[in-house]
Amino acid sequence: MVIEPRATEAMRTGRRNRGSAGPAVLLSLLLVTLVVATVYVFAARLFPAPPPITQVAAQVDHQYSLTLYATGAAFVFAQLGLAYAVFRFRDRGQHAHFTRGNVVLEILWTCLTALVFLVLGILGSRVWAAVQFSPPAPDTIQVEVTGTQFVYTFRYPGPDGKFGRLDPALVNAPAGNPLGLDPNDPAAKDDIVTSTLTVPVNHPVELLLRSQDVVHNFFVRELRLQQDAVPGMLIPLHFTADRTGRCEIVCTQLCGLGHYRMRSFLNIVSESAYEDFLKQQAAAP
Amino acid sequence: MSASAQVGIGAPKGFLRRYIFSTDHKVIGLQYLFLALVAVTLGIVLSLLMRFHLVWPAAHLPFVSGGIMTPEQYLALVTMHGTIMVFFVLTTAPQSAFGNYFLPIQIGAPDMAFPRLNMLSFWLTLAAFLCMIAAFVVPGGAPISGWTAYPPLSGLGDVTGPGEGAGQTMWIVSILLFCFASLLGSINFISTTIDMRAPGLTLMRMPLTVWAWFVTAILSLLAFGVLLAGGILLFLDRSAGTSFFLPAGLVVNGELQIRAGGSPLLWQHLFWFFGHPEVYIAILPGMGVASHVLANFSRKPVFGYRAMVFALGAIGFLGFLVWGHHMFVSGMNPYSSLTFSVLTMSIGVPSAIKTFNWLGTLWGGKLQFHPPMLFAIGFVSFFVTGGLSGIFLAQPAVDTMLHATYYVVAHFHIVMGVAAIFGIFAATYYWFPKMFGRMMDETLGKLHFWLTFAGSYCVFMPMHFVGIEGGVRRYADSSGAAYLAALQPLHRFMTVAAFATAAAQLIFFYNFLWSLKRGKEAPVNPWSATTLEWITSSPPPADNFDGHFPSVYRGPYDYSVPGASQDFLPQNVPPEKYARVNQETPNGG
Numbered sequence: 002m003v004i005e006p007r008a009t010e011a012m013r014t015g016r017r018n019r020g021s022a023g024p025a026v027l028l029s030l031l032l033v034t035l036v037v038a039t040v041y042v043f044a045a046r047l048f049p050a051p052p053p054i055t056q057v058a059a060q061v062d063h064q065y066s067l068t069l070y071a072t073g074a075a076f077v078f079a080q081l082g083l084a085y086a087v088f089r090f091r092d093r094g095q096h097a098h099f100t101r102g103n104v105v106l107e108i109l110w111t112c113l114t115a116l117v118f119l120v121l122g123i124l125g126s127r128v129w130a131a132v133q134f135s136p137p138a139p140d141t142i143q144v145e146v147t148g149t150q151f152v153y154t155f156r157y158p159g160p161d162g163k164f165g166r167l168d169p170a171l172v173n174a175p176a177g178n179p180l181g182l183d184p185n186d187p188a189a190k191d192d193i194v195t196s197t198l199t200v201p202v203n204h205p206v207e208l209l210l211r212s213q214d215v216v217h218n219f220f221v222r223e224l225r226l227q228q229d230a231v232p233g234m235l236i237p238l239h240f241t242a243d244r245t246g247r248c249e250i251v252c253t254q255l256c257g258l259g260h261y262r263m264r265s266f267l268n269i270v271s272e273s274a275y276e277d278f279l280k281q282q283a284a285a286p
Numbered sequence: 287m288s289a290s291a292q293v294g295i296g297a298p299k300g301f302l303r304r305y306i307f308s309t310d311h312k313v314i315g316l317q318y319l320f321l322a323l324v325a326v327t328l329g330i331v332l333s334l335l336m337r338f339h340l341v342w343p344a345a346h347l348p349f350v351s352g353g354i355m356t357p358e359q360y361l362a363l364v365t366m367h368g369t370i371m372v373f374f375v376l377t378t379a380p381q382s383a384f385g386n387y388f389l390p391i392q393i394g395a396p397d398m399a400f401p402r403l404n405m406l407s408f409w410l411t412l413a414a415f416l417c418m419i420a421a422f423v424v425p426g427g428a429p430i431s432g433w434t435a436y437p438p439l440s441g442l443g444d445v446t447g448p449g450e451g452a453g454q455t456m457w458i459v460s461i462l463l464f465c466f467a468s469l470l471g472s473i474n475f476i477s478t479t480i481d482m483r484a485p486g487l488t489l490m491r492m493p494l495t496v497w498a499w500f501v502t503a504i505l506s507l508l509a510f511g512v513l514l515a516g517g518i519l520l521f522l523d524r525s526a527g528t529s530f531f532l533p534a535g536l537v538v539n540g541e542l543q544i545r546a547g548g549s550p551l552l553w554q555h556l557f558w559f560f561g562h563p564e565v566y567i568a569i570l571p572g573m574g575v576a577s578h579v580l581a582n583f584s585r586k587p588v589f590g591y592r593a594m595v596f597a598l599g600a601i602g603f604l605g606f607l608v609w610g611h612h613m614f615v616s617g618m619n620p621y622s623s624l625t626f627s628v629l630t631m632s633i634g635v636p637s638a639i640k641t642f643n644w645l646g647t648l649w650g651g652k653l654q655f656h657p658p659m660l661f662a663i664g665f666v667s668f669f670v671t672g673g674l675s676g677i678f679l680a681q682p683a684v685d686t687m688l689h690a691t692y693y694v695v696a697h698f699h700i701v702m703g704v705a706a707i708f709g710i711f712a713a714t715y716y717w718f719p720k721m722f723g724r725m726m727d728e729t730l731g732k733l734h735f736w737l738t739f740a741g742s743y744c745v746f747m748p749m750h751f752v753g754i755e756g757g758v759r760r761y762a763d764s765s766g767a768a769y770l771a772a773l774q775p776l777h778r779f780m781t782v783a784a785f786a787t788a789a790a791q792l793i794f795f796y797n798f799l800w801s802l803k804r805g806k807e808a809p810v811n812p813w814s815a816t817t818l819e820w821i822t823s824s825p826p827p828a829d830n831f832d833g834h835f836p837s838v839y840r841g842p843y844d845y846s847v848p849g850a851s852q853d854f855l856p857q858n859v860p861p862e863k864y865a866r867v868n869q870e871t872p873n874g875g
Contacts, residue, residue: 091653258447
């Protein structure tokens with residue numbers, strides 16, 4: 002039984018598939034449209050990220066652009082290659098060109114791809130090093146950021162420059178102690194607790210991220226920075242904003258039903274306005 | 287082939303033994319396929335509800351209690367859509383369904399190595415699916431922690447949110463069952479491939495589909511074991527008061543939690559040690575199918591067969607070394623990010639080899655645009671697009687800008703969602719005649735392709751731009767941050783495109799069901815193909831070859847071999863016969 006590898010006459014002569022022009026043209030056109038539309042949207046910068054507000058963010062943008070050029074070229078090459086092959090080699094009754102491969106070609110494009118990835122990888126690593134491996138400057142302002150379902154709480158160490166002790170057992174947001182500051186610790190007396198983040202312009206700032214309950218995240222798109230706030234960990238993150246303004250801080254790590262409305266503001270103000278802010282906060286009860 | 291061939295020898299007689307509690311790999315493959323079809327329908331409906339809610343958050347929905355969807359209901363959709371699609375569609379259809387059905391036939395075997403284990407795998411998967419669905423109806427509803435289920439959100443019970451009580455427990459139990467099923471399945475796939483190949487079927491003569499299923503099975507074996515362990519620990523944290531993933535000092539909803547010593551990052555490492563290979567578990571079988579189908583309808587051998595095999599292996603191996611790229615912003619050591627970044631970039635090399643070789647396979651061919659071919663070409667297009675956007679995310683410095691935005695959603699939906707589903711569609715159109723003995727309708731199949739191809743790009747390309755502008759994923763609506771409002775027009779466009787693309791899938795379901803009953807009767811080898819599934823009847827008899835087990839004399843893709851009298855040489859045609867193949871009945875058995 003079974004076993005009947007016999008082709009139909011039409012199959013052998015290729016006549017059966019003379020109708021391949023329609024699909025070939027349509028598919029090529031779709032692929033070309035895809036390429037043209039994608040290149041246009043990126044080239045015309047129809048949907049740009051907001052302008053960067055730190056040196057590092059500008060470096061990130063630069064690396065992003067480099068990657069866009071490299072992958073964009075590959076995208077155009079591959080999709081147009083596909084479109085060309087689909088159109089050019091559609092079944093017109095010709096014989097397929099028999100080949101099992103080409104070792105030289107394969108080695109060539111393997112090395113080429115590896116080279117592109119290597120260069121991108123090295124350049125990208127340098128930007129990452131700028132973000133992560135350079136220690137903050139000595140006069141850095143430290144602010145602690147605490148994530149709680151679904152609010153951010155910011156704490157400044159106050160005039161003594163020291164953060165007071167926190168005790169989870171003392172956390173009581175309704176009573177005005179959302180972080181659990183220990184009233185018996187003298188260093189805690191002058192700590193300033195706020196619901197928005199205010200920092201001076203052109204001054205290095207180090208954030209210390211922590212969380213009380215679940216994993217949260219601190220994301221400011223103008224900084225090009227995201228960092229999770231993980232319970233049990235204190236994660237540093239530093240930046241120096243080069244212009245004043247107000248940016249939104251949003252949570253990007255799924256933290257519960259109010260995740261979408263967990264946000265705060267980053268106010269970047271002049272040095273003098275920052276001093277005023279601190280005085281004002283210290284005077285508040 | 288006569289209908290009696292379907293019955294064949296050794297097929298059990300009773301309905302239950304033959305179609306329900308069957309140990310026949312073909313029946314089990316179909317059971318997986320139908321399970322995946324049910325799951326994908328549900329998954330699509332959930333995604334449409336999400337897309338609808340994102341654009342019209344205040345709309346009254348008759349089936350939602352209270353009329354208006356709450357944020358927790360939205361997050362339940364997020365969780366269940368992701369989980370159902372990843373596990374019960376993208377893992378189940380390409381590997382368990384088509385792998386089960388065609389791996390034994392393509393290697394000339396009568397069944398899997400362990401048929402009863404195979405049956406157990408399916409029933410465990412079905413139990414896992416029912417358990418997952420049940421999470422919708424338990425008190426509190428389905429979990430809201432996403433398919434990644436990061437603790438502490440997922441580790442403390444309903445104190446962290448609705449759905450985190452019974453719903454999250456059902457989720458974990460379902461995942462544990464699924465892990466068991468996948469482990470058993472992978473043992474079966476590996477043993478079968480190693481032990482049961484036909485005489486002459488050396489490893490380097492295996493179809494690339496078999497290679498893909500084989501490598502995927504190895505990945506499953508190594509990855510699901512880790513998820514199983516992680517899942518058990520999470521289960522214990524929730525129900526036995528342990529603290530594997532929970533540190534001291536947690537204050538949730540004003541309550542101090544009595545836990546200490548655990549690490550939320552530990553779960554992330556365990557999860558992604560599974561989670562990244564899982565991406566390849568979903569996509570490798572699609573790569574195999576694409577290679578297989580492109581060669582068939584280009585009437586050419588696969589370009590660089592050996593390189594394709596090594597690339598599959600390299601992707602599988604490297605896939606285990608890159609999980610950290612999901613954790614660049616997690617708080618892990620930034621030096622390890624660099625290592626993970628370099629390793630991730632290196633996966634681009636074998637992926638590029640595959641892409642070049644697919645183009646090389648088409649080049650100089652004689653392309654026949656049947657629906658499976660169209661979907662295979664679509665697979666290549668989406669794989670390229672989705673793969674390239676991954677190069678941004680592989681660099682930690684760029685990832686800190688795009689992480690957890692819709693850019694990531696676009697990336698993984700295109701590469702592991704759409705591309706993998708195009709692989710599944712290619713497989714379905716290609717093998718439907720073999721599985722059911724009838725052809726699917728070509729015109730409807732092509733129409734389905736055009737709408738799905740254009741529609742999928744319309745849904746997922748704009749998503750990149752939402753992400754670049756800072757649109758955050760997993761947000762129930764855009765009211766939380768002011769800048770999100772500007773992204774709503776893009777969301778509206780994507781929602782309309784999503785509904786249109788989903789509607790186009792009705793064409794597929796109609797074609798599928800109609801063709802089951804009314805399709806043109808399929809010959810043994812409708813595509814003039816070379817591999818062993820095409821030398822047996824459609825559908826194959828119970829033992830696949832009715833006692834005439836083939837011997838193999840050649841590689842899997844001998845198309846348009848110079849000197850041959852026809853443009854394909856099935857693997858069982860002996861060398862001395864190929865010139866006269868039309869006069870022979872080569873059965874090699």
